[in-house]
Amino acid sequence: MIGIIQKVLIDLLHDTGGDELVANVLSEAGVPVDVTYRIDQNYSDDEFNRLLSASAVITGLSVGELSALYAKAFLDRAKVLFPRFFEMSSSSEEFLMRQATIHAVMASGLKTQDERKAVTDKFSAERIRPGFVRVTYRSANKLKDLYIALAHEVAAIYDEKIQVQCDETGENEYCFELKWQAPFGLKPSDHLADAS
Amino acid sequence: MSYAGQDNELQSVIASIADQLCDTVDNRFDMHVTVDSDDVQGQKLSLLVNFLLENVRRNMSQLEHLNNQLEDKVNERTELLDLVISGSDDGVWIWFFNDNRVEFSAKWHSMLGEAPANTPQDLNHWLQRVHPRDRADLQAAIKALLQGRENNLTAEYRILHASGGYRWMLCRGACQRNAQGEPTLLAGTQTDITNMRLVDSRSGLPNEHYLRERIEDAMDKDRGFYLLLIAFNQLDSLSDSLDHTSISRLQDDVARRIVTTVDVSSVVAKISGNTYAVLGHSDASSGDLSLNKMREESSAILQSFEVPFRIKSHGDHVMNIAIGALESSEMNNVGAEEIINGAWSALRHSKKHGGICFYDQQHRDVSARRVLIEQKIRTGIRDGGVRPWFQPIFSGRTEHLIGFEALARMDCPGVGEVSPAEFIPVAEQSGLMNALGECILEQSIQMAKQLCEGILVGEAFYIGVNVSAVQLLNNGFVERVIELLRRHQLDAKYLRLEVTESVFVGNLDKARSVLCGLRKAGIKIALDDFGTGYSSLSYLRHLPIDVLKIDRSFITDLEQQDSKAAIVKTIVSLAALLELDVVAEGVESKDELTALNAISAMSIQGFYFSRALPEKTLMPLIEQNLKRRRVVTLPARY
């Protein structure tokens, strides 16, 4: 797991409960206190999973609540770090279609081809029709709640609303169907394309 | 960390990334950029640089993959092309313009009996080997392609073989051009067509083409030679009665007999279905010796054919042959074509009289006259030297003038008198019948117009004009006749077109439809020379005609021959039944006229009344007839 994920979590804990909360969570998760996370390096997936569970235990929040908080904090950070990704997309639909590619950009920081492939294999997005995107997510980390929270948060950034339906389509595989409520910036030709 | 510290750190990050990127000058993109900094912006920069590098790598590998695919395809295509070329037996050549180099395939060289060249050649290697008579044509064809006047190169030429002889080649090629349309490369194939061109495929003997080349060769080298043409007329009739195997066996035997009889150095060629040629060379420079050799050889051939051929299930057969012989010294300063024509002319003569005919002064005169007459017809058609004379036609019983037949005549100053019997066959053989016919037709229409507005105003009459089969069946004939009538503002009733039965042979449907078209336009059709041809009387009913012209052979002396009179009676009563008018041709005596008048009322044409006359002597005759008509008023059928 690329370091930005953990970094945002630690910073969120720090903002909420200061050094103490961070230290408690790190020790609960069995992670050295002097750990630093870089956005261009890989850390074990398991470590992040332990950090996430430890955060829930120590804060007393549910995974869902924690994910929502985290999602907001993550995207706030992403907006600062990669504002262009948000400017490039004129709607949440466009952004979420680009998410898989953004992940591939992030994976480029990793040294080995295998590491990079592990990241890029996780997501693929397909636009079924205007206002309807299907995303396939494959990962042993099963962070589907995080995905859903992030998706809603992205919609909120663009002042839009979406419905997210999640189906488990295999072991470690989920399918998200994202639907935007009209109007979602349709052009007349899009209607025609859809009708045919 | 202070701002200055941050700036320094960022600077070192940038420097480090930039240093690592220097490797790309060697086209190396398989690197991973790392930064040893906690600054997240530095990390972000390295990450995006890595993304960029990865994209470059991916695109490059895609490109390489495509390149490999392309290379594989090219190799595959090249192999295929090589296979096709090696299988097709064609030589390949490629001419590169940038350095004027021509590459020839190994096959190209081997076709000329030479070893493959290791070094590139220039165009001269090729052109110098091409026969001098063909070189200019090949160069012109290449030029036309280079200048874009032609899209493809196709040329046939002879090329020198290492053995010293020439072989016929067909060369095909195409041109590659750059964006400015300038040629960059010319490439193509060369196919050996010697056999196709020079060999008679049935007999395996050389053909007329080859014969002509050998004659040209001998003439180029100033060598004396003689040419024998041997015709077997029976071969045609035997072909009808014998099966295919027997006839081809017979043809093989005939060829073998000629080959084994003549000198080994002579060329034996087959120049038509039943005609062979022998080209012999005289060793001596003296014309006399050569003449002797020709006479000996032709007599030997004649003799050898006295021995009968055994034809399976048909018994023994002696083949009648005719030989036309020509010795080269008999014709000076002429081409191979004239030599062959001369031999043909001798052959025609020998066919009539049998045996051998040697081309001599007399033939030369006949040929020369033929050529002169052909020229006169050509010019005559243009300048009025060819014109119609008009033979009057009368009503037999009233002796009133009722029409004319236009007959072609030629003014030939310097050639002496040239009768139609002489110039019509020449026109036929030179393909001039159509032009001749149209020329006579137009002048006759002009004459009819002049008569109906002049001396014969208000009188019923017509001018009959002969139309040959070639002319009649020529596309658009009906339209042209109608157009001529329109142009000269002549009523169609003044024109009659006369055809012979031959126009229907083999073209019945087409001839019928053309004649129907003419009749629809109001033109009457006469069937000329009736009785000499093929049609039975009952067949007449199916032909779109209005008039029967009974051939002179039934008229001559019919008052003395009951059989002839009986035939004419039958024809006349049949014509009455079919509502056809009848004209008796060739009436030359009072007795013939009386006999015909006794049979029925009909029209009469012949010397008894008048020969064909030129316009100026025709007028007094018409005037005289009109005068008589006003004095004697008999009830007239016409």
Ligand code: HEM
């Ligand atoms: C600028 C925006 C974003 C950036 C820079 C970003 C970056 C990343 C990175 C670096 C990881 C770690 C990947 C790994 O090591 O396997 C990750 C994981 C993940 N991201 Fe994003 N992300 C962005 C937006 C989103 C959004 C909008 C969503 C969902 C709608 C999303 C969903 C996830 C999920 C579910 C994971 C966990 C995957 C797994 O390990 O199973 N991300 N993201």
